Amino acid sequence: MKTNLILVAAILLALASCSKQEPASPSSTTAASTPAAAPTAAPPASAPAIGQVEIVSELDITPGNVTASKDGRVFASIHGMRRGPVQLIEVTGRNTWVPFPDESWNAKPGSGKDVLNTPHGVLIDGKDRLWVIDHGNWMDKPQPPKLLAFDINSRKLAYRHDFDKTAAPAGQILQDLAVDGDRGFVYVADCGPDPAIVVVDTNKNTARRFRGHPSLQAEDVELVVEGKPLLFPGEGGRMGPARVGINPITLSSDGETVYFGSMNGTSWYSVPARLFREGASDADIGKSIARVGPKPLSDGAATDAEGNHFITNLPDNGIDMLTSTGKLQPLVRDERFLWADNAHFGQDSWLYVAINQLHRNPIFTDAEDRGQPPYLIARIWTGTRGQPGR
Template sequence: MKLFLLRLLLGLAVLMATLTIVLHLRYGGGEPYPDLSGTPLFDEGTIEVVVTSDEPIGNLAVSEDGRVFYTIHPESRPSGAKLLECVDGAPKPFPSEEAQAQFETPLGVAIDRQNRLWTIDHGNHGTGHAQLLAFDLGTGGIVHEHVFDSSVAQLGSFLQDLQVDSAGKQLFIADVSFWRKNPGLIVYDVERDRARRVLDSDASVSAQDWLIRNPTKDMTFFGGLVVLKPGVDGIAISRDDAWIYYGAMAHDTMYRIKVADLLDDSLSDGALAARVQALGPKPLNDGLSTDLDGNLLITDVEHGAVIRMTPKGELTTLVRSDKIRWADALSYGPDGWLYVADSAIPEQMLKSKTHIRAKAPYYIFRFKPGIAGVPGQ
C-alpha cells in the first residue's frame, strides 16, 4: 500500500509539473512594452463622465441622436441585463428586460447608417452559440440574426468586436481567440447570410511576446503561468469603406487591408495575407475608431490613453488619465464627441463578484478630439 501511494503521489507530481510546463509554454512569458504615449493634446479636465455603472462596461455605441448603448462585460459574469441604454442617466435594458434572454455573452456593438444596432455574442468562448443580432433603433425589434457555425465560431474563439460598412451590407468581426490561439477576422455578408474566416493565425492578427502592464496589475494569472496576450482585438473601417484597420492587442504594429480584398473569396490565404499593409508602431491597444480626416483612433490599455494615428503612421496622444483604468471600446457620437468605454479589465477578469462590486463604479467617458467621426462607430 505504501509503495502504491508513493507511486501515485509521484505520478501526480509528474502530471502537475507537465501541466505547469505546458501552460507556461502556451500562455506564459512576455516582455515589458515601451510607452508610446506622449504629452496629451487635451488636458484631463476635458474628459466627461457619461455613464456610471455598478457593473463593468463592455463595449459601446452612440447613435447620431446621442443615445448611448453598451454591454456589461461578459468576463464579469453579469447576472442581470447584458445590453443596456442609458436613459436619463439610468441603465435601461435594451430593447427590453424580456429580450435579455436572447443573449449569452454579448460584447461588441456598433450602429450602422441604417439606424440598426448590431451586437456580437461570442457564445461563451465558442462553447455555446455565437450570434449576430441587429435591432431597429426606432422599434427595438430584431431585423437580422445569424448564428455562426463551429467552422467560424470555433471552440475557444472569442468574437468580440465588429464594424459595419456604410451600406449596412458587410460586417467585419475580430476573433481575439484567447484560449484557442487561432485569431482571425470574420467577413459576414448580410444579404447572403454568409460568414467566412480570413487571415487565421496570420502574423498580423497574432499576439507577440509582450506583457501588458496596467497600473492596477500586470496581466498575469495563476502565479505567472498564464499571461494575457490577446490576438486581434480592435477593428475599424475607413469612412470611405476602402480599408479595414486592425491590431492585435499584444502586438507592436497596426495593420490595414483593403475591403475589396477581404470580400474577394477567390484569393488564397497566402494571396490575401500578402495584401496586408503595416501602418506603423502602436500602443498595446483595445478598441479602434476612425475620423472624417482619415485618422485612426487607438486606445492604450497600459496608460489610460487615446492616441491618434495619421495615415502616415504618426502618433499623437489626445488624452491620458489615471481615471481610465482600461481604455476599451471607442464610439463617435454627435457633435464631435468621442466616447470611451472603460472596462476596468484588471478588476474583473478572473475576479470574484465581491471584488468586482467593491471596485465599482465603472464608467463611460467622452471628450472632443477636434475631428469628428461617424456616430455609432
Template sequence: MLRLPMEQYFGQFEPVFLFYGAMPTGVTVSETGRIFVCFPKWGDDVKFTVAEIVGDTLQPYPNLETNLVNPWNIAMSFISVQSVVADGRGTLWVLDTAAPNFSEPIIGGAKLVAVDLKTNTISKVYTFREDVVLPTTYLNDVRFDFRVGKAGYAYITDSSSSGPGAIIVVDLENGNAFRRLNGANSTSPDPYFLPKVEGRILMNRNKDGSTSPFRLASDGIAISPDGKTLFFCPLTSRQLYSISTEALRDRTIPDMNLRYYVKYWGEKGASDGMITDAQGNVYAGDYENNSIRKILPNGIMETIAHDPRILWPDTFSIGPDQYLYVIVNQLHRQARFHYGVDLRQKPYCLLRMKIDELPAPTFE
C-alpha cells in the first residue's frame, strides 16, 4: 500500500490525569507540587467546581461544602470557577465567574478568593462593584504581582462575548478594583478573525439551525518575571499585546489614552491560555493548529509542540518540576458549536512536557 507524506508532529508529552466526568478549563501547580483544577458550569454535571488531584482521584477543594452554592452566603461558596492560580507563596487563588452557562454574573457572586494552602481554608474574598463586573462580564484568568502596593495587585481578563473586554486591576490591600482598556481594540475580539479548528470553521451553531460568529474578548494573560509587563490576547484573535503594569495601575492616565501604552508583538496564533517562565518566555496555545508556541523576550516565536492530541489547549501552568502543564479539553467540540450535538470524546486530558524552566516569580 502506498504511503503518502503526512503532516509532521513533534513535542514530547505525557498524560498526568484523565477526566471522564465534567470538562475542566483551569489548572495550576503549587510550589510544593500540588495540582488543582477547575470545572466551570457550562452544562456538564459539575459536582464540584474546584478540585485537587490526589493520586488518581479528584477531591473537591477546599471541601465539598464550599463547592455547593449557598444562596445565603454566595461570597463564601464557589458558583462557577473558570480559573485557579497558585501564587508560589502558599495561596491558591480562585476566580469565580458566578456566571453558570454564561449567564449574567450573580450579583455579589463574582469574586476572587484566596485559599491558604497550609490550612486549606479561605483567607480572603474580594467581590466587585457593578461598575467593575458588568452584566456582560465573564471573568476569565488572573495573574499576580506582590512587589507593588502594600499587598500586591491582581490583573484579571474580562472575556465577554457580548460586552466590552477589559483588564480588571485589583489592589489586594483594600480590594479596590477598576477596569482598564475597557472596550479597546487590544482587549476586543478581532472582527475579521475566522477561527478554524480541525479543518472546520468555528462558529456558534444553535439547535434551531441559526448561526452567529464566535466572538470572545481578552482571555489569555501572562506577567513578566519582574512584574512590569502584562501580556494579553483576545480569545478570538491571533494577536499578542502587552502593556506596562505601572500604566495599568496609574489612574491618572485616562482609559482612552491607555491604548497608546499597548505594545503589539505580532501574530502568535489563536490562544486560550498563556503563562510565563522565570526567563521571561511566554507560552501560548494555538488552538487552530494543535500547537504550543514559545515567545522569547526578544519577540522571536517558535513552535515547541505540534500534536493531534492537543485538542484545544486551554490553561497552562509551570510546576516546580520545570514541566509545562496544559489542560486539553476539546472546547470547540461542545454542542453549542454543532447545532446542539456534543462531539467531545472523553477523556479530557491534563498533559505535561519538560521545558527545563521554572515559573515566573510573583514576589522578591
C-alpha cells in the first residue's frame, strides 16, 4: 500500500508540473532577423515574436509594391524598372501568381487605353478595392498616367481617373499612394524632378497638385546600399548621385493626417488631410506641415492604428519603427532585405514588404542589371494593431 501511495503521489506531481509549462512559441523562419524591443505591450504567448520574418513568395519576376487584403489575399505590381510578362498580379502560392484583374489589362504596355503600362503603388482599402497608380513612364513612349481601382472579388473596374498635365506634368513619377476610401480621397507621392503630393477627389473626379515645399525635396544625403553610392537620372537624363524626393506616403487610421518623407531624407512629416479635402491654399498647407520625427533613407512606409510608423531602411537591409512618441528604433535587420521597396499591413500585425534588389538595376548603377531571382514578398510581425491596406 505504501508503495502504491508513493506512485500515485509521483504521478500527481508530474501532472501538476506539466500543467505549469508555457506553451511553445512558434519558431522564427529566419535567424538573420533582429527583433526590436516590444512596442507598447508584449504579444500573447501564442503570437509570433516581434520582428519575426516569414517569406510569403519567391518570384522570378520583380514585385514593385505589395498589398494584402483583410482575408489574406496578396497582390503586387511588377516593377517598371525590371519588366516581366505582366504588370499586376495576385500571388497564389510560394512561386505562383495569376494576372490581375485579367489578361487583357496585362496586355503589352502601350497597346491600348485599358492596359496597365507602369503600375507602381498598390493598396487595398476597407471596401476590398485594389487601388493602382499607373504613372506610364520608363517606356520608349511614355503613356498618360492614371489612377485605377478594381473590386478584388468581381475583378471589375470600380474607379478610374486620367490625370491631366496640370496635376501630372511631363516627367512625373506618381508612385506611392495612401487611400481614404470612406471620404473618397487618394494621396499620391510624385517623386519626379518636381516632387509633389497629388490629391484625387474621387467623388468629384478631380485632382490638385501641391508642390514647392522644402519637405517634399530630397536632402543632400548619400544613398548607399551594399556599400555603393547609388545614381539616378537627373536633368536631361544625365546620371548623378541619387537624390530622390517625396516617396513613402501614409495615412493615419482616422484619415485625418497625411504622413510622408523623401527617399533621400532623414525626416518624417505630417500635414492635416482636411486641408486637402477643403481645398486650402498651398500656402496654408505649407504652414501646417510639421516634422514628426527621424526616418531612415527609405522607399516605403506603413502607419498602424496606434500611430506607429514602419519605414523601410535601404542602407541597413531592414525595417525601422518610428514610435508614436517619436523614437526611431530597428524592427528587423535581415541580409535578404535587399531593397525593401514598400510596406503595407495585412491581417493582424503582419506587415507585408516587397523586396526587389532595385539598387542592382541599371537606373541606379548605370551598368548591367545584377538582380538575381528569387525576388521576395515577406511579412513581419510588428506586435501592434495593423490596418489592412494601410
